[in-house]
Every structure is written in structure tokens, then in C-alpha cells.
Amino acid sequence: MTELEQLIKENRYIRDVLDGPSAIWNSLDFWEQTGQISVIAEKLNSFHYSKVLLTGMGSSLNALYPLYCRLLQHGIQVCHIETSELLNYSNELITEDCLTVIVSQSGESIEIQKLLDNNGLKGLTIGITNTYQSTLYTKSNCSLLTQAGNETSVSCKTYLAALAATTILGDILLKEDSAMTIDALRSAAQEIEKYYVNSKGHIHKLIDLLSETKYLVVTGRGMSIASANTAALVIKESSKFFAEGMSSAAFRHGPFEIILSGLFLVVFSGDRRVYELNKKLVDDVNLCGGKAVLVERGKECDPFIVPEVSDSILPIVEILPAQMLSIALSVLHKHEPGRFDLISKVTLTE
Amino acid sequence: MTELEQLIKENRYIRDVLDGPSAIWNSLDFWEQTGQISVIAEKLNSFHYSKVLLTGMGSSLNALYPLYCRLLQHGIQVCHIETSELLNYSNELITEDCLTVIVSQSGESIEIQKLLDNNGLKGLTIGITNTYQSTLYTKSNCSLLTQAGNETSVSCKTYLAALAATTILGDILLKEDSAMTIDALRSAAQEIEKYYVNSKGHIHKLIDLLSETKYLVVTGRGMSIASANTAALVIKESSKFFAEGMSSAAFRHGPFEIILSGLFLVVFSGDRRVYELNKKLVDDVNLCGGKAVLVERGKECDPFIVPEVSDSILPIVEILPAQMLSIALSVLHKHEPGRFDLISKVTLTE
CATH class of the missing domain: 3.40.50.10490 (Glucose-6-phosphate isomerase like protein; domain 1)
Structure with missing residues (x-):
């Protein structure tokens, strides 16, 4: 093993x-x-x-x-x-x-x-x-x-x-x-279970992809902003790695400047209405020499391809790549995934 | 000179x-x-x-x-x-x-x-x-x-x-x-002008303080959340340095775990109602071996002491330490402060 x-x-x-x-x-x-x-x-x-x-x-x-x-x-x-x-x-x-x-x-x-x-x-x-x-x-x-x-x-x-x-x-x-x-x-x-069957492969791919990454930003629009913010939170907590969530539009208004400083950008493509805008953000970052990937629905076996569900429950599957990222970044930086060193499960201080 | x-x-x-x-x-x-x-x-x-x-x-x-x-x-x-x-x-x-x-x-x-x-x-x-x-x-x-x-x-x-x-x-x-x-x-x-008179000293102090910092988080409660978010945005844009803004309470719910990974935490103390909660966050981070400072109102000459204004216009002065931080981090990482390499002043792509 x-x-x-x-x-x-x-x-x-x-x-x-x-x-x-x-x-x-x-x-x-x-x-x-x-x-x-x-x-x-x-x-x-x-x-x-x-x-x-x-x-x-x-x-x-x-x-x-x-x-x-x-x-x-x-x-x-x-x-x-x-x-x-x-x-x-x-x-x-x-x-x-x-x-x-x-x-x-x-x-x-x-x-x-x-x-x-x-x-x-x-x-x-x-x-x-x-x-x-x-x-x-x-x-x-x-x-x-x-x-x-x-x-x-x-x-x-x-x-x-x-x-x-x-x-x-x-x-x-x-x-x-x-x-x-x-x-x-x-x-x-059921589809989530199939995605998890390939966890080992997903994590391996992500470890290779992120070896030089210093900082992660996760973005989306509409409902997917939930996924962006949870993704960043889960990564910070599980792997002690710097990650931030925001809207894709907010990323254009300033943070775009940071893409050449060791940033890896993960963009949730979202529903049909915002798909092209999100895809263009990924393309623009890559064209400028930065590193960005799009999280899309599909059947391919890839950490960033999530199951094909309807728009209304998209956030349920969008969080999968974030979970894989949290494990990959933990392994890469030699931290036991999800181990809390300082806080407890329940927050008892305001 | x-x-x-x-x-x-x-x-x-x-x-x-x-x-x-x-x-x-x-x-x-x-x-x-x-x-x-x-x-x-x-x-x-x-x-x-x-x-x-x-x-x-x-x-x-x-x-x-x-x-x-x-x-x-x-x-x-x-x-x-x-x-x-x-x-x-x-x-x-x-x-x-x-x-x-x-x-x-x-x-x-x-x-x-x-x-x-x-x-x-x-x-x-x-x-x-x-x-x-x-x-x-x-x-x-x-x-x-x-x-x-x-x-x-x-x-x-x-x-x-x-x-x-x-x-x-x-x-x-x-x-x-x-x-x-x-x-x-x-x-x-007028008070802001007095604060700026000491810019050189403020920037020097911050350069010393931040030499080992990899990542900055800025937090506050109530109105000061505006300052936290703008501070992080301004630092990312001006100095290409990783910074994130959030509420002080949100920081307790997970991100606290990251304080030993090269994080520097700046907390806006805010109005009387939330002052003690914010101060306790700074104390707890420092007690756990992390690095945190409180932005307070006062007369002392220090980058983190802002002018004594009323609660209602506090956000106007809270942004001053963030501006000094953006300059100090630029100098420290040899970037020309506020120079845009990739974006323009006006965002014309959605």
C-alpha cells in the first residue's frame, strides 16, 4: 500500500x-x-x-x-x-x-x-x-x-x-x-460517490499541479460564491495553506494584479448565464502568464470536472475539487489533513 | 536623501x-x-x-x-x-x-x-x-x-x-x-495629515515588523469590516502581497488554525461595543505563538495608532495603517508601490 x-x-x-x-x-x-x-x-x-x-x-x-x-x-x-x-x-x-x-x-x-x-x-x-x-x-x-x-x-x-x-x-x-x-x-x-472513487488519482494530479503554488484564490458568481468561500475556508483549516474566496467579478477589480506572485486560481464556471464570463477570466489569467483552472460539469475523470447536476444543486458538487485540493496541499506541505492544532470543532469564543 | x-x-x-x-x-x-x-x-x-x-x-x-x-x-x-x-x-x-x-x-x-x-x-x-x-x-x-x-x-x-x-x-x-x-x-x-507627517517612520517600523510575514489577514467587526476588506484589497493591488479581509468572528471559525504558518494578523478594534472582543482575539493569537496587532485610536506616534475620531467616522482613519502596510510590503518585496502591471485603473471586463 x-x-x-x-x-x-x-x-x-x-x-x-x-x-x-x-x-x-x-x-x-x-x-x-x-x-x-x-x-x-x-x-x-x-x-x-x-x-x-x-x-x-x-x-x-x-x-x-x-x-x-x-x-x-x-x-x-x-x-x-x-x-x-x-x-x-x-x-x-x-x-x-x-x-x-x-x-x-x-x-x-x-x-x-x-x-x-x-x-x-x-x-x-x-x-x-x-x-x-x-x-x-x-x-x-x-x-x-x-x-x-x-x-x-x-x-x-x-x-x-x-x-x-x-x-x-x-x-x-x-x-x-x-x-x-x-x-x-x-x-x-451517487455521482459524488463515483467522483470519490478516483480520489487517489485526483490527489496525485493536484500534488503535481500545485508544487510551486504559494496562494490559492477560488472564485465564482451567484450561488457558486458559497462554494468559493467554503473552499477557501476548508483549505485554510485542513492544510494550513493560504486560500481566499471571492466573486469572479471582484477578482477583476484589483486582485488580478497578483496572478504572477505564485497564485493558483480556481474558478467555478457556474450556471449557463455566467459560464462564459467565468471561462474568460480563466483564459485571461492564463494568457497573462498566471495559472488558472475552470471547474466544470462533465463526465471526464479529472479533479476539476464535477458531476453533471442541475443548476439548482450545483454547489453540492462544486465543493468536491476543494476537498481534493485540501488533501493534496496537506500532503504537499507535510501536514496531517484536517488536524486541528489550535482550535476545537465547536467555536466557543466570540 | x-x-x-x-x-x-x-x-x-x-x-x-x-x-x-x-x-x-x-x-x-x-x-x-x-x-x-x-x-x-x-x-x-x-x-x-x-x-x-x-x-x-x-x-x-x-x-x-x-x-x-x-x-x-x-x-x-x-x-x-x-x-x-x-x-x-x-x-x-x-x-x-x-x-x-x-x-x-x-x-x-x-x-x-x-x-x-x-x-x-x-x-x-x-x-x-x-x-x-x-x-x-x-x-x-x-x-x-x-x-x-x-x-x-x-x-x-x-x-x-x-x-x-x-x-x-x-x-x-x-x-x-x-x-x-x-x-x-x-x-x-487634519488628524490624518498629522498621521502622514510620520509616514517615513511608520513605514520603517512596518518593514522591520513584516520581514518574515508570508500572508496578512485584516479583520474587524461592524463598520470596520469595510476597512478590513479595503485594506486587503489595497495591499494585494499595491504590493502584490497576499492579504485577506474578513470579520474578526469569522477568523475564529477556522482561519485561526493558520496563525503559525507565517501569518500576520491586523485587527481593527472598532467601537466600544466590540473593542474587548477584538482585543481578546489579538491576545489569543499572540498567546498561541502567532503574530497579531490591534489598530486603536490614540495620540501615540505608531503606525497602528489612528487619530481619535468618533465611532461614526472611524472607517475614515482605519484605512491609514493599511496604506502604510501597502507601502512597507512593496519596499520589502522590491515592488514599486501601486504600479499596475496587468490591469488598468478602470475595470472594463466583467
Whole structure:
């Protein structure tokens, strides 16, 4: 067995990554068995709200970004705000006619606790969490409980499950049929499993590709900005490597200048509307002597080719290359992937 | 004359930086002479809006962030959104009852042009720009024209002038007296001039401090998130050095793990409410063996001590250490400060 094969077999973070498809399947099964989706739909039917607040911290906040984009596109008054910032403004923002959606994998981050403890949330609160009986679970008006199982350190399988939950919540809020989404999520999980079968090859390719890289930027547009920000966060946490997420348009407005200083740019191609703009960014960076790759949907076996899913659940598969990058960069810089040296899984300091 | 003295005298970016106080004074004088503030106040008095959109790209978008925080705190429906993203959603978001505030120093960024050309903006549009007769100036319903003069490359003096403009616009929107803000801005400009007198010493100190730094993170809370994001952008553009901005709370949720990998953390202490939280972050990073400094208000001569201004205009002075950092990092890595190698001043590709 090679060193990489052994790592893939034994490293706890990589095992959590590879558990992603099960996290989605188990959550979908659980929601069907317990009827949680219908409970939320009923609660929402009898509650008239004039605005929606979407809040969380880190990758939990990012998991709400695709929902934010979708609600915006439907002309709904919606605010996507870090819970820490919301704490400063909660008295003005959280009103009786407010629907607050809170995502926290642990359900115990210090900001979530403070928000739920101190302010006595008004309106209706929906919690999305991976932890039964957590503060978020017990203090929300209703919950969508994900079933990703225990996660060792960096958010990976819980992020996929949270994205599945926020997508279905979007269907409920917009009164669209969630059956199609559930089917699409089930097949996406299958495709994700196929992508992971080639993990060893993906990681090898990335190790070769990144040997001279000093800094990674990940960009996208629309919903894919969630993927860009989570990708950068996961890479920083798992491999202690410098990575930043931003919108592709923001990259044009200044950061483009840095492409010759050891930068590697990863661009999510996104939906049809923005595909050409994103592709042109990759081409322009490469033409100027920088290094950039496009993450696209397709069937080819390549770390940057993700499964062919519909636009609405694209963020679920976009995160795969970021996971592979986090492992490759760890191996390259001789760090045990996903090992936390300084922080704990649950953030307890504000 | 030492090499650094010569650079300070001759470099065009540094000259633009040092012109910051004049940019504020000239803009204030111009607004008073032309009565632009009263014109906007009158327009707003006769227009009933139910929501506010704040939009721009890069540091122009950041210059709207303090106004976003202030309007949020007053319970006003407000959305802070990149113009590129707004383009995708404009049909749903920009309605007849919408007040749209657009900031663009050139008034000609491709996204601004597209937004104004293609969509025939509904409701009322206020443009804040440094360029007379630009697309933004001519196509808005009314404008606040800043008088920062020509800027060579990286946004510095135009950013200060834009912040002055958005602060005054906040007074108008909230029907507060802008006379006090104008006085506060005038004295802040004086204090900024005093800070710049010590530029050489500040830059020297920073060069020593940063010799082993590989990566910079700048954080803050509330309004200071504008400063964190602009600081990182300015450093990337001016010195081709890797820098990232985020909220201090977001830094706790994962990125903290990276502090032993050559990171230097700069934390804006912010207003009284968040001061202790920000100070504790700096202390915790230093206790764990990382390197962090706090940007505070005070009288001491130090690159990280900014003038004692009121909370409401704090972002105006917070950007000073970032400017000094951008020059120090350029000198340290033998790059001409603020020289653009790849992009142009005005972003014309989306």
C-alpha cells in the first residue's frame, strides 16, 4: 500500500469527506421518515412573514448563500448575515414578522447560543443542525436535523447535508415541489460517490499541479460564491495553506494584479448565464502568464470536472475539487489533513 | 536623501495617498458651494422608498458598508450587493419603490455601465463618483461628486472621499444633522495629515515588523469590516502581497488554525461595543505563538495608532495603517508601490 493509499484509508478527515454521499442519503431518509419537511411546510403556511434572515458562521453561513440568491431572485426581502454581526443589530432586525433561519452544524457555536439565549427571538425560527438536542435544535420553533454523523474536524459531510437542507427549505419557502429536489439530491450523492472513487488519482494530479503554488484564490458568481468561500475556508483549516474566496467579478477589480506572485486560481464556471464570463477570466489569467483552472460539469475523470447536476444543486458538487485540493496541499506541505492544532470543532469564543 | 525619502517624494501612488486630507476638504467645500447635499435631501424628501440598494465594486462597494450597517441598525430594509451580482437579479430587486445608491470612482466600471444602460433603473438612483460627466454621473437621478482629483492606480484618496460622501448620505437618509458630520470630517482630515507627517517612520517600523510575514489577514467587526476588506484589497493591488479581509468572528471559525504558518494578523478594534472582543482575539493569537496587532485610536506616534475620531467616522482613519502596510510590503518585496502591471485603473471586463 502506498503512503497516500494508507492516508486515504486511515485519516479521519478524509474518511469524513468520503462519507459525504451517506450524509445526504441518511438526511433525506430521516426527513422522509420523521415528516420534518411537512412539519416545517405547515408551520410556514400559518406564519406570515415580511422578511427572511439567514444566519450562521463560517461554512454554515455559506450553506445559506445559495438560498439567499434564490430568494433574492424571487423578490423576497432577505438578509444574509453573519450571526456575530446579527448580534449587534438583532433588536432592530429581528421583528415579529421575521422568519429567521439559523444553520449551525454543532448547534452550539457561541454566537448561536448568545442569539438564542439573550434575545428571545421574535417571529419564527427554523434551525438547521446536525446535532440532536443542541441549543439550536431545542430553542428553534422547528428544525431540520441533518444526519451526517460525527465529524472529526473540518466541515465536509455536514456542509453537504446542510446544503441539501437549505435547498429543500427553498422549495418550501417558494412553494415548489421538493420531490424533484429530493430525487436530484439522491442521484447527486451517487455521482459524488463515483467522483470519490478516483480520489487517489485526483490527489496525485493536484500534488503535481500545485508544487510551486504559494496562494490559492477560488472564485465564482451567484450561488457558486458559497462554494468559493467554503473552499477557501476548508483549505485554510485542513492544510494550513493560504486560500481566499471571492466573486469572479471582484477578482477583476484589483486582485488580478497578483496572478504572477505564485497564485493558483480556481474558478467555478457556474450556471449557463455566467459560464462564459467565468471561462474568460480563466483564459485571461492564463494568457497573462498566471495559472488558472475552470471547474466544470462533465463526465471526464479529472479533479476539476464535477458531476453533471442541475443548476439548482450545483454547489453540492462544486465543493468536491476543494476537498481534493485540501488533501493534496496537506500532503504537499507535510501536514496531517484536517488536524486541528489550535482550535476545537465547536467555536466557543466570540 | 535616503531611498525611502526619495520614494515618498516621487512615487505617484504615495503622492495620491498623502493627498487624502485634501480629497476630503475639497469634496466638502464643493458640496457646500454647489449645494449638492441639499439637492439630494430635497429629492429624497419627495421620494417614498420601501427599500435601499447599495451597490458598487471593489473598494467602492466597501465604502458603502458602513452606511449599510447604519441603515440596518435603524431597521431600514437595505441590501449591500456587488453590482456584478445585482446585474443577475436586477429585474427582481430594482423596483419602483427602490432607492439605489451606486458608488464608482471612475463612474465607468463595466458593471456600472451595464446596470445603467441595460436595465433602465427604476425608482431613484443616487450616484457617488469622482468623475464629472461619467456614465454614473450623467445617468443617475442625482449625484454626490467627490473632488479627490486624479488618482494614478490603487484607490486611496478617492476611497476617503467616497466614505465622506456615504457618511453624509447616511445623515440625509436618517434625517440627522449633517453639519456635525461635516465638522468631524474636517477635523479628521487634519488628524490624518498629522498621521502622514510620520509616514517615513511608520513605514520603517512596518518593514522591520513584516520581514518574515508570508500572508496578512485584516479583520474587524461592524463598520470596520469595510476597512478590513479595503485594506486587503489595497495591499494585494499595491504590493502584490497576499492579504485577506474578513470579520474578526469569522477568523475564529477556522482561519485561526493558520496563525503559525507565517501569518500576520491586523485587527481593527472598532467601537466600544466590540473593542474587548477584538482585543481578546489579538491576545489569543499572540498567546498561541502567532503574530497579531490591534489598530486603536490614540495620540501615540505608531503606525497602528489612528487619530481619535468618533465611532461614526472611524472607517475614515482605519484605512491609514493599511496604506502604510501597502507601502512597507512593496519596499520589502522590491515592488514599486501601486504600479499596475496587468490591469488598468478602470475595470472594463466583467
